[in-house]
Amino acid sequence: MLPKEKNIQAEASPERSVSDIGKELDELQRAMADLGGSLLVIVEGWESSGKGYLITRLRREIDPRYYHVRLFDEPTESEKIYPMEKRFWEELPKKGAIAIFDRSYYSELFEKRSKNGLDETLTFWNAQENMWRKDRMCIIKLFLDIREDTQEKNIRELEKDPNREFLVSAMDKKQNEKYAAYRKHMNDVLEKSNSPCAPWHIVSMEDRDAGTKHAMELCVSLLKDHLEFLREDAELCRPITEIIAPETEKNPPQIKTLDLSKTITDEEYDARLQPLQHRVRDLAFELFTKNRPMIFLFEGTDAAGKGGSIKRLTKHIDPRSYRIHTVAAPTKEELSYHYMHRFVTLLPSDSQIKIFDRSWYGRVLVERIEGFASPAQWQRAYDEINALEAAWQDEGIRIVKFYLSIDKDEQKARFEARESDPRKVYKLTDEDWRNREKFEAYDEAADEMFRRTSTINAPWNLIPANSKRYARIQVLEKIVEEMEAHVK
Amino acid sequence: MLPKEKNIQAEASPERSVSDIGKELDELQRAMADLGGSLLVIVEGWESSGKGYLITRLRREIDPRYYHVRLFDEPTESEKIYPMEKRFWEELPKKGAIAIFDRSYYSELFEKRSKNGLDETLTFWNAQENMWRKDRMCIIKLFLDIREDTQEKNIRELEKDPNREFLVSAMDKKQNEKYAAYRKHMNDVLEKSNSPCAPWHIVSMEDRDAGTKHAMELCVSLLKDHLEFLREDAELCRPITEIIAPETEKNPPQIKTLDLSKTITDEEYDARLQPLQHRVRDLAFELFTKNRPMIFLFEGTDAAGKGGSIKRLTKHIDPRSYRIHTVAAPTKEELSYHYMHRFVTLLPSDSQIKIFDRSWYGRVLVERIEGFASPAQWQRAYDEINALEAAWQDEGIRIVKFYLSIDKDEQKARFEARESDPRKVYKLTDEDWRNREKFEAYDEAADEMFRRTSTINAPWNLIPANSKRYARIQVLEKIVEEMEAHVK
Numbered sequence: 001m002l003p004k005e006k007n008i009q010a011e012a013s014p015e016r017s018v019s020d021i022g023k024e025l026d027e028l029q030r031a032m033a034d035l036g037g038s039l040l041v042i043v044e045g046w047e048s049s050g051k052g053y054l055i056t057r058l059r060r061e062i063d064p065r066y067y068h069v070r071l072f073d074e075p076t077e078s079e080k081i082y083p084m085e086k087r088f089w090e091e092l093p094k095k096g097a098i099a100i101f102d103r104s105y106y107s108e109l110f111e112k113r114s115k116n117g118l119d120e121t122l123t124f125w126n127a128q129e130n131m132w133r134k135d136r137m138c139i140i141k142l143f144l145d146i147r148e149d150t151q152e153k154n155i156r157e158l159e160k161d162p163n164r165e166f167l168v169s170a171m172d173k174k175q176n177e178k179y180a181a182y183r184k185h186m187n188d189v190l191e192k193s194n195s196p197c198a199p200w201h202i203v204s205m206e207d208r209d210a211g212t213k214h215a216m217e218l219c220v221s222l223l224k225d226h227l228e229f230l231r232e233d234a235e236l237c238r239p240i241t242e243i244i245a246p247e248t249e250k251n252p253p254q255i256k257t258l259d260l261s262k263t264i265t266d267e268e269y270d271a272r273l274q275p276l277q278h279r280v281r282d283l284a285f286e287l288f289t290k291n292r293p294m295i296f297l298f299e300g301t302d303a304a305g306k307g308g309s310i311k312r313l314t315k316h317i318d319p320r321s322y323r324i325h326t327v328a329a330p331t332k333e334e335l336s337y338h339y340m341h342r343f344v345t346l347l348p349s350d351s352q353i354k355i356f357d358r359s360w361y362g363r364v365l366v367e368r369i370e371g372f373a374s375p376a377q378w379q380r381a382y383d384e385i386n387a388l389e390a391a392w393q394d395e396g397i398r399i400v401k402f403y404l405s406i407d408k409d410e411q412k413a414r415f416e417a418r419e420s421d422p423r424k425v426y427k428l429t430d431e432d433w434r435n436r437e438k439f440e441a442y443d444e445a446a447d448e449m450f451r452r453t454s455t456i457n458a459p460w461n462l463i464p465a466n467s468k469r470y471a472r473i474q475v476l477e478k479i480v481e482e483m484e485a486h487v488k
Numbered sequence: 489m490l491p492k493e494k495n496i497q498a499e500a501s502p503e504r505s506v507s508d509i510g511k512e513l514d515e516l517q518r519a520m521a522d523l524g525g526s527l528l529v530i531v532e533g534w535e536s537s538g539k540g541y542l543i544t545r546l547r548r549e550i551d552p553r554y555y556h557v558r559l560f561d562e563p564t565e566s567e568k569i570y571p572m573e574k575r576f577w578e579e580l581p582k583k584g585a586i587a588i589f590d591r592s593y594y595s596e597l598f599e600k601r602s603k604n605g606l607d608e609t610l611t612f613w614n615a616q617e618n619m620w621r622k623d624r625m626c627i628i629k630l631f632l633d634i635r636e637d638t639q640e641k642n643i644r645e646l647e648k649d650p651n652r653e654f655l656v657s658a659m660d661k662k663q664n665e666k667y668a669a670y671r672k673h674m675n676d677v678l679e680k681s682n683s684p685c686a687p688w689h690i691v692s693m694e695d696r697d698a699g700t701k702h703a704m705e706l707c708v709s710l711l712k713d714h715l716e717f718l719r720e721d722a723e724l725c726r727p728i729t730e731i732i733a734p735e736t737e738k739n740p741p742q743i744k745t746l747d748l749s750k751t752i753t754d755e756e757y758d759a760r761l762q763p764l765q766h767r768v769r770d771l772a773f774e775l776f777t778k779n780r781p782m783i784f785l786f787e788g789t790d791a792a793g794k795g796g797s798i799k800r801l802t803k804h805i806d807p808r809s810y811r812i813h814t815v816a817a818p819t820k821e822e823l824s825y826h827y828m829h830r831f832v833t834l835l836p837s838d839s840q841i842k843i844f845d846r847s848w849y850g851r852v853l854v855e856r857i858e859g860f861a862s863p864a865q866w867q868r869a870y871d872e873i874n875a876l877e878a879a880w881q882d883e884g885i886r887i888v889k890f891y892l893s894i895d896k897d898e899q900k901a902r903f904e905a906r907e908s909d910p911r912k913v914y915k916l917t918d919e920d921w922r923n924r925e926k927f928e929a930y931d932e933a934a935d936e937m938f939r940r941t942s943t944i945n946a947p948w949n950l951i952p953a954n955s956k957r958y959a960r961i962q963v964l965e966k967i968v969e970e971m972e973a974h975v976k
Contacts, residue, residue, distance in 0.1 A: 023911075030914060052806050060803060064795075064812035064845065071808045076566045102808060163773040285651040307552075315548060318540050320559045320590060324552035333819060357552065423511075426518060 018209075021216040022061030028223050029066050033096030035230040037136045039223060040093055042104045045144025046182075047172040048154040050205045051102055054144065054212045058219065059100060067098035072107060081349040083395045085128065089344040092132065094336040106141075106189065111171065113185045120394075122193045127387050129198045134380065135338045138226035139198040142215055143190060144205045148179040245383050246390045252454035253462035255405050255443045263467035273312065276476040281316035283483040284353060288321045292486050293348040293397045296479060297356045299365065300404030301442065302432050303414040304465045306357055309404065309475045314355070322353035327362065339363055339373075339381075340388060348397060360385060364449050369441050382452035389458050398486040399458040402475055403446060404465040408439050506697075509704040510549030516711050517554050521584030523718040525624045527711060528581055530592045533632025535660040536642040538693045539590055542632065542700045546707065547588060555586035560595060569837040571883045573616065577832040580620065582824040594629075594677065599659065601673045608882075610681050615875050617686045622868065623826045626714035627686035630703055631678060632693045636667040733871050734878045740942035741950035743893050743931045751955035761800065764964040769804035771971040772841060776809045780974050781836040781885045784967060785844045787853065788892030789930065790920050791902040792953045794845055797892065797963045802843070810841035815850065827851055827861075827869075828876060836885060848873060852937050857929050870940035877946050886974040887946040890963055891934060892953040896927050 032039060041058070043051050059067055070091040079087050085105070093099035105125055109118060129139055146154070155176060158168045175182050190200050201218050205211035287294065296313070298306040310324060325346055334342045340360060348354040363381040367373040373381070389399055406414070415436070418428040435442070454460040461478050465471035520527060529546070531539050547555055558579040567575050573593070581587035593613055597606060617627055634642070643664060646656045663670050678688050689706050693699035775782065784801070786794040798812060813834055822830045828848060836842040851869040855861040861869070877887055894902070903924070906916040923930070942948040949966050953959035 027911065052808065055807050056804065059807055060799075064798065065814040065816075068811065069807040076564075078564045078566045100807075163770050163777070166777045282651050289651070289654045310552065311548075316544065319543050319547055319557040319588075320540065323556065326553040328553075331821060333821065423515065 016213075016217075018057050018213055018216060019061065021213065021220055022057065024220050025058075025216065025223070026061045026063060028220065028227065029062060029096075029098055031227055032138075032223065032230075033066070035136070035227060036095050037138060037226065037230050038093040038095050039098040039138045039140070039226075040101065040132070041098065041219060042101045042106070042139070042141045043144065044104060044106050044110065044142065045203075045205070046146050046151055047175050048151055048158060048168070049144040049146045050154075050208045050211065051144055052167075053208050054142075054203075054205075054215055055100055055102055057212050058216055062098060066096065067093075067100065069100045069102060071102040072104055081351070083344075083347050083392060083397070085124075085391070086344060086347055089341060092337065092341065093137070094333075095136070096336070106193065109189050110182075110186050113182065118189070119192070122189070124391050126193060126195050126197075127391075129195065131340070131384050132338060133197045136230055137338075138223055140219055140222050141193075141198055141200045142218070143186075143200050143202050144211065144215075145202050146205050148176065150206055151176050151179065245386050246455040246457060248386075248452065249454045249456060249459050252450040253403075253460055254447050254450060255462065256447060258405055258462060258464055260405065260407050260410075260464045260466045262464045262470050264470040264473060266469070269469040269473060272473055273476070276473070276480060277312065277315050279480050280313060280476065280483065281318070283480065283487055284317045284321050286487050287353065287483060288318075288351050290487060291350045293350050294353045294483070294486060295348060295356065295392070295397055295399045296353065297359045297361075297399065297401045298404065299358060299361050299402070299446070300463075300465065301406050301411060301439075302435055303411050303418070304404035304406045305468045305471055306404055308468060309402075309472050310355055310357060312472045313476060313479060317353070321351065322355060324355045324357060327356060327358035339367075339377075340384070344388075347392065350396065361449060361453070364452075365442065365445050366435075368445055369438055382449075386453055386455055389453075389455065393457050398482060400461070400479060400482045401458060402461045402463055402478070403450070404463050404471055404475075405443075405446070406465050408436075410466045411436065411439070504701075504705075506545050506701055506704060507549065509701065509708055510545065512708050513546075513704065513711070514549045514551060516708065516715065517550060517584075517586055519715055520626075520711065520718075521554070523624070523715060524583050525626060525714060525718050526581040526583050527586040527626045527628070527714075528589065528620070529586065529707060530589045530594070530627070530629045531632065532592060532594050532598065532630065533691075533693070534634050534639055535663050536639055536646060536656070537632040537634045538642075538696045538699065539632055540655075541696050542630075542691075542693075542703055543588055543590055545700050546704055547586075550586060554584065555581075555588065557588045557590060559590040560592055569839070571832075571835050571880060571885070573612075573879070574832060574835055577829060580825065580829065581625070582821075583624070584824070594681065597677050598670075598674050601670065606677070607680070610677070612879055614681060614683050614685075615879075617683065619828070619872050620826060621685045624718055625826075626711055628707055628710050629681075629686055629688045630706070631674075631688050631690050632699065632703075633690050634693050636664065638694055639664050639667065733874050734943040734945060736874075736940065737942045737944060737947050740938040741891075741948055742935050742938060743950065744935060746893055746950060746952055748893065748895050748898075748952045748954045750952045750958050752958040752961060754957070757957040757961060760961055761964070764961070764968060765800065765803050767968050768801060768964065768971065769806070771968065771975055772805045772809050774975050775841065775971060776806075776839050778975060779838040781838050782841045782971070782974060783836060783844065783880070783885055783887045784841065785847045785849075785887065785889045786892065787846060787849050787890070787934070788951075788953065789894045789899060789927075790923055791899050791906070792892035792894045793956045793959055794892055796956060797890075797960050798843055798845060800960045801964060801967060805841070809839065810843060812843045812845060815844060815846035827855075827865075828872070832876075835880065838884065849937060849941070852940075853930065853933050854923075856933055857926055870937075874941055874943055877941075877943065881945050886970060888949070888967060888970045889946060890949045890951055890966070891938070892951050892959055892963075893931075893934070894953050896924075898954045899924065899927070 029039070043055060045051055055069055059069060068091070072087070075084070075087065088101075088105050091099055091101070109121060133139060151172075155168055155172050158164050190202075194200050201215075201222075203211050203215045203218070298310060300306050314322065314324070330339070330342065343356075343360045346354065363373055363385070364378050368378040393399065415428060415432060418424045450460045450462065461475075463471045463474050517527070531543060533539055543557055547557060556579070560575070563572070563575065576589075576593050579587055579589070597609060621627060639660075643656055643660050646652050678690075682688050689703075689710075691699050691703045691706070786798060788794050802810065802812070818827070818830065831844075831848045834842065851861055851873070852866050856866040881887065903916060903920060906912045938948045938950065949962075951959045951962050
């Protein structure tokens with residue numbers, strides 16, 4: 001099976017007990033934490049091959065503060081209404097911690113024995129694993145292998161035990177009946193997802209204790225290698241499949257050529273505002289009933305009027321069908337995950353509109369400029385974001401991105417107006433004044449962001465916002481257009 | 489309806505617009521945040537009475553960073569496997585924020601028109617509301633009232649609108665057909681849950697705009713009153729029903745009379761350990777298949793061996809059926825909620841065992857001694873914890889509580905052993921040495937905790953742990969006994 005499996009030399013140490021190996025793993029966890037790494041162990045394999053047996057021993061010596069085990073059954077009805085990757089992202093290990101996945105995003109692919117969409121899905125997960133790996137995560141994928149007759153024997157034994165009989169499912173028997181066909185298909189999935197970043201390791205579970213020991217030695221050995229990588233801060237490796245970056249626009253919008261003088265008369269504003277708001281309300285109902293999720297995302301200069309635009313946009317929408325997420329600096333807890341973690345877990349359900357007041361683009365704006373992300377980190381973020389947005393679109397989410405831009409004089413006037421209005425002074429912080437000193441750097445970062453992430457399917461809408469009213473109408477018109485296209 | 493409704497004088501201000509009132513609410517939110525308060529608005533009422541209409545306007549002017557709207561439909565399958573209160577606790581507002589519940593824990597009671605268990609459930613929610621209120625939460629409960637013919641008219645109008653027709657459910661029609669019977673039952677529920685801490689406010693929605701305005705004026709007025717309470721730090725009020733504290737043991741265990749000399753021979757330990765562990769494994773499977781959730785909770789002196797006991801306990805349990813939660817000091821995020829929030833959200837599903845290494849009892853131990861909780865806070869915690877544990881037991885969760893106790897000399901020896909073992913030195917922190925200076929205070933707090941919370945149904949098991957092996961066997965034996973009782 002899997003001829004191209006890398007030949008790992010697990011230390012030959014017949015005298016070491018499972019408990020000794022477990023204790024070494026426990027110690028390695030602390031070394032890993034010091035290096036800001038994390039560990040994801042994926043346990044896949046044949047039904048009744050001993051996944052539970054292995055995991056029980058694998059986690060036994062690890063400090064319970066720093067690991068968790070998650071069983072991934074078929075998605076529940078409530079999980080199904082979200083993008084498929086959400087429930088997996090939610091259980092990823094934070095920095096310093098270990099997550100053990102009992103079954104995973106591969107299970108469905110192993111089970112359904114279909115080539116339909118297989119390559120696309122594997123490319124997607126390969127890209128995700130690559131992202132996680134670059135974020136210092138060690139990914140160990142174990143596949144527990146047994147022969148047909150062993151599986152049959154295991155199933156029979158489970159069925160005889162009144163306490164464990166419930167562990168035998170229809171799937172166990174189906175696999176055993178069509179063992180050869182499954183084996184062929186599984187090999188196919190294994191080969192296609194056997195990336196250098198996260199290769200599969202086949203563990204024979206003919207002898208459960210020997211298999212368990214082998215798997216645990218593998219974990220120790222691979223984690224040690226990973227710690228070396230982390231110490232050297234090495235470029236960890238390239239994905240088996242390059243991320244196919246979605247095509248970007250030939251002529252993305254640019255702040256440096258933006259006409260900020262555009263405006264609108266009060267009469268025109270008054271005449272157009274309410275009909276647009278009512279149209280948005282009706283379209284929101286329609287999207288809701290048709291299960292068409294959307295993301296409206298707002299970035300922009302400080303004081304450009306993002307909040308005001310969102311307020312006009314949502315004025316008549318039924319509050320049950322949308323939710324606004326105002327994105328602030330990440331908390332300490334959020335910083336212990338991949339920077340996209342807090343956003344993937346907020347993706348809309350299949351009938352929701354999610355409005356982001358600031359977003360994941362903070363990675364290439366504020367985090368870039370303030371140095372919270374290293375150059376390597378923010379530079380690779382463009383492709384990562386493009387790939388993720390493309391995946392979300394494939395899952396049916398339409399993404400509409402706005403950047404509201406004002407010039408430096410207009411910003412100054414607005415800051416001063418806020419300062420003198422007791423109702424609005426709370427909106428202005430010292431940080432706003434500090435950011436203002438980097439006004440040009442923010443504009444330049446935005447222009448680069450447009451060039452790199454204004455994709456054909458999710459282009460940036462750069463809105464001149466010196467006139468608040470002009471900007472609001474522009475936003476509403478664009479949103480009506482996008483909602484109409486999405487509802488069809 | 490509801491003759492004993494408190495006669496709230498909402499400011500008579502016909503000239504104020506809904507937008508003006510909304511803006512005042514927005515300002516009050518900031519004042520509330522400064523005072524550490526929070527606001528929960530519960531919107532209940534007849535089907536098709538205009539809940540969505542009201543909520544759309546109620547939240548319109550509020551800064552989206554500080555409120556969220558949550559619709560509570562029938563619980564999903566994944567929600568049903570958890571204690572019923574979990575999904576509501578998860579959506580409570582944090583300090584400084586506003587949560588709007590569109591339907592709530594009252595909905596089921598209004599709908600099912602049954603007196604079965606009604607009083608018990610209302611007493612439970614009354615106690616919860618009282619707890620939240622004492623934690624500085626303002627609770628505004630609105631009931632939107634319409635006449636039978638108005639409801640019929642509203643339903644017909646919705647049905648005519650292709651975008652909103654989906655809002656009409658079978659329940660709408662059923663209510664309308666049996667309007668009089670529902671009205672009688674609803675009145676009953678309203679009266680019984682009309683506590684002084686969180687009274688109901690009946691809002692006529694015959695005229696939707698007038699009703700909306702009235703409801704919003706009410707919110708402003710009640711929140712203002714609440715801010716006065718907060719400023720005065722007043723004892724907010726007593727619950728309509730006193731918490732019926734579960735009966736406590738006549739002779740609770742006490743550290744001051746504990747015989748710490750108990751021990752066990754190595755031979756006896758070796759002979760008894762494994763059979764107990766295997767028995768625990770089998771019982772865990774049985775509990776899992778029978779959907780019998782349990783909580784094993786460990787408190788104790790620092791270095792008393794909680795971790796070691798948990799490790800022996802879980803050695804053979806299938807990791808998919810239990811989860812260990814190691815409780816550390818609350819994060820900043822956790823501190824912005826009621827102290828029980830982070831625990832209620834971790835309650836076991838109906839087939840889970842949850843193991844807590846430290847727990848909610850931190851409130852009356854470390855938080856009491858270190859001054860993180862005020863005397864009023866930790867003193868009321870005993871009754872609150874008793875009431876919550878009793879509720880969890882009513883929902884089928886068996887709770888087993890252990891306190892592992894060692895004396896001061898033994899602790900010193902263990903600290904020193906940790907210091908000199910490179911594998912264990914990470915377990916010892918400066919804080920451990922600091923806590924040691926308050927050794928006697930911790931023992932006294934523990935003794936008071938036993939007196940106040942060793943209830944008949946969830947008594948404390950005080951384990952002499954100077955001999956680690958003796959303690960481990962004691963814990964395992966007690967757990968086997970409790971699992972056997974629960975599995976029957």
